[in-house]
Amino acid sequence: MPRLLIVAHAPSPNTLRLREAAERGGRHPDIEGVEVTVKPPLEASPEDVLGCDAILLGTTENLGTMSGALKDFFDRSxxxxxxxxxxxPCALYIRAGHDGTGTRRAVVGIVTGLRWKWVQEPLLLHGEWQEDFVDQVEELGMAMAAGLDAGVL
Known part of the structure; x- marks a missing residue:
């Protein structure tokens, strides 16, 4: 059974809602053939990555770059x-209070070095909180799981 790994930093109630939305999308009832594992970056290991078939990353914008927790995950993995x-196959969502460009650039640089394959452009959720952010991340999780289930990822 294909495995989707979600590694997302969630230091606030809203970012936790995003991580939960990604998981909800990945576990959509119409998608039965995919195993979903969700871990915070500080708990995710190289073994988790080695055991997955696609990865969905989530981070906050911290001081113009990715969270230290996601950076730690990359450093260890x-x-x-x-x-x-x-x-x-990988995807990324960024919860950015500002423009998110530094965060995007940092993660894209690492993913390029790893030679992972983007399934879509990074999802940038910037500015003031919008309830639609939750729906967008849920759709991203569902799309990744559906792609795995259909064998196209």
Whole structure:
């Protein structure tokens, strides 16, 4: 059974809602053939990445870049997964209070080095909180799981 790994930093009630939305989308009742694992970045390991078939990343914009927790995840996982997980389908959502460009650039740079494959452009949720952010992240989780289920990712 294909596995979707969701690694998302959720330091606030709203960002926790985003991570829960990603999981809800991944576990949509119409998608039965995908296993979903959700972990905060500080708990996710290289073994989690090695055992997945696609990864959905979520981060806040912190001081113009990704969260320290997501950076720590990449620091611990980069070399252990580099050779075995080239081509891993991935997606990203960013909860940005400002413009999110530095965060996007930082994550894209790491993903490029890992040679993972973007399934869509990073989803940038910027500015004041909007309830629609939850729906957008849920749709992203559902699209990734549906792609795995259909065998197109």
């Amino acid at each position: 980069y070399y252990p997964v580099l050779e075995e997980k080239q081509g891993l």
